[in-house]
Amino acid sequence: MKHVTEYRDADLVHVVLDGIRQTVTKPWVLMEICGGQTHAIVRHGIDQLLPTEIELVHGPGCPVCVTPLELIDKSLAIASCTEVIFTSYGDMLRVPGSGSDLFSVRASGGDVRVVYSPLDAVKIAQQNPDREVVFFAIGFETTAPPNAMSVVQAQSLGLKNYSILVSHVRVPPAMHVILGSPHNRVQGFLAAGHVCAVMGYWEYPPIAEKYGVPIVVTGFEPLDIVQGILQATRQLEEGRCEAENAYPRVVTFEGNRPAQKLIERVFEPCDRKWRGIGTIPDSGWRLRQEFAEFDAELRFDVEAIQPDESPLCIAGQILQGLKKPHDCSAFGVKCTPENPLGATMVSSEGACAAYYRYGRHVAGQKQEE
Amino acid sequence: MCLGVPGKIVETYQAGGLKMGKVDFGGVVRETCLEYVPQAEVGDYVVIHVGFAISLVSEEEAQATLEILREIMRLEEELGPEPDTR
Ligand code: SF4
Numbered sequence: 001m002k003h004v005t006e007y008r009d010a011d012l013v014h015v016v017l018d019g020i021r022q023t024v025t026k027p028w029v030l031m032e033i034c035g036g037q038t039h040a041i042v043r044h045g046i047d048q049l050l051p052t053e054i055e056l057v058h059g060p061g062c063p064v065c066v067t068p069l070e071l072i073d074k075s076l077a078i079a080s081c082t083e084v085i086f087t088s089y090g091d092m093l094r095v096p097g098s099g100s101d102l103f104s105v106r107a108s109g110g111d112v113r114v115v116y117s118p119l120d121a122v123k124i125a126q127q128n129p130d131r132e133v134v135f136f137a138i139g140f141e142t143t144a145p146p147n148a149m150s151v152v153q154a155q156s157l158g159l160k161n162y163s164i165l166v167s168h169v170r171v172p173p174a175m176h177v178i179l180g181s182p183h184n185r186v187q188g189f190l191a192a193g194h195v196c197a198v199m200g201y202w203e204y205p206p207i208a209e210k211y212g213v214p215i216v217v218t219g220f221e222p223l224d225i226v227q228g229i230l231q232a233t234r235q236l237e238e239g240r241c242e243a244e245n246a247y248p249r250v251v252t253f254e255g256n257r258p259a260q261k262l263i264e265r266v267f268e269p270c271d272r273k274w275r276g277i278g279t280i281p282d283s284g285w286r287l288r289q290e291f292a293e294f295d296a297e298l299r300f301d302v303e304a305i306q307p308d309e310s311p312l313c314i315a316g317q318i319l320q321g322l323k324k325p326h327d328c329s330a331f332g333v334k335c336t337p338e339n340p341l342g343a344t345m346v347s348s349e350g351a352c353a354a355y356y357r358y359g360r361h362v363a364g365q366k367q368e369e
Numbered sequence: 370m371c372l373g374v375p376g377k378i379v380e381t382y383q384a385g386g387l388k389m390g391k392v393d394f395g396g397v398v399r400e401t402c403l404e405y406v407p408q409a410e411v412g413d414y415v416v417i418h419v420g421f422a423i424s425l426v427s428e429e430e431a432q433a434t435l436e437i438l439r440e441i442m443r444l445e446e447e448l449g450p451e452p453d454t455r
Binding site: 003018149153193227 | 372373374375377385386387394395402404405406407414416418419420421423424426427428430431433434435438439441442445
């Protein structure tokens with residue numbers, strides 16, 4: 001496939017890996033922000049091909065992982081209502097709430113449907129005028145334009161039975177939290193390529209400057225990832241800290257203006273709680289007042305829910321790059337993809353899921369010895 | 370979830386007031402919303418995320434990146450790998 005195959009060419013990847021080896025002289029800690037990149041790194045074994053000086057820690061860019069438990073519990077309450085068709089990306093179904101998950105709600109009779117796109121949810125609302133159709137609108141900047149479009153589309157179609165349960169988060173506020181922590185180890189970032197496809201990277205130069213860290217916009221194929229690592233390493237070795245673009249075939253500095261405009265029209269910034277991390281000021285988007293009728297939280301009375309998180313789960317620290325999955329005592333023992341304690345074990349972008357799936361059970365192996 | 374896959378636009382049309390298109394991912398063709406890439410035409414490559422094109426792939430940038438690397442590889446093959454002097 002064009003624009004994919006070339007970027008998996010092992011020979012080219014090794015050219016860049018050689019470049020990294022020739023550049024690096026001392027240890028550096030880089031964080032890839034996006035969970036999709038975490039999976040690509042572990043799946044292709046890039047972490048093991050890198051010189052030992054380069055350590056990769058995994059970032060918070062996993063929307064399923066950071067969606068707050070309260071909201072999962074709300075989704076379960078809404079999905080259990082008989083008049084509701086609850087639609088969601090497939091990843092959310094196994095995410096553990098306080099007592100249950102969407103999968104179990106479906107098994108006990110709830111009408112929970114997996115959709116590929118929010119426009120599919122709008123279609124379901126059109127086809128089922130006597131039912132309430134709710135879409136679980138989670139995600140980072142990449143997913144906000146599709147979700148915003150679904151609301152605008154539902155409005156222009158005059159649909160009264162469509163609403164979204166919003167849990168939108170943004171990357172830059174999380175970078176501030178990570179870099180501002182006294183325990184921070186991150187010295188450079190691989191910025192999430194598809195977040196930047198939408199938002200551009202004009203938000204990053206001030207962050208790079210304020211904290212003295214290079215930020216390199218990075219794609220998702222093996223060649224893209226090693227290229228991002230090479231550029232970040234080069235900056236660190238040369239004592240530079242700039243926002244650079246290693247994914248120029250997809251990302252521009254300005255980003256996608258039409259998409260940014262629609263986000264702005266439909267959503268407004270708000271404080272948002274991140275699962276395991278806590279509330280980050282101005283880190284999310286919620287529906288603007290003009291679109292309040294499409295807000296599932298207002299439409300369904302599910303305010304007072306007291307969530308109950310597993311005390312063993314350290315996903316919040318993993319998502320901030322402070323710990324690795326095998327540092328968790330539950331990893332692979334009490335917490336597996338079949339019986340997850342935290343969202344990070346079920347999401348296709350969760351670091352715990354990646355470590356489990358690709359056999360990075362370092363802590364588990366030590367226990368067996 | 371922020372995964373995006375590049376595909377080639379094979380058809381564009383209007384549906385429900387939106388610019389839509391058929392996008393080919395190496396043989397699998399899917400319907401895609403093209404509202405966010407108004408300049409995109411048949412034959413262009415776009416990155417698709419949850420049924421929406423979020424970016425038009427720049428052929429020039431793609432070629433430039435690959436050319437530099439292929440050039441380095443050709444040189445390495447001719448000269449042998451650069452010795453690691455550390
Ligand atoms: S292994 Fe399970 S319990 Fe441990 S941090 Fe990951 S998701 Fe949480």
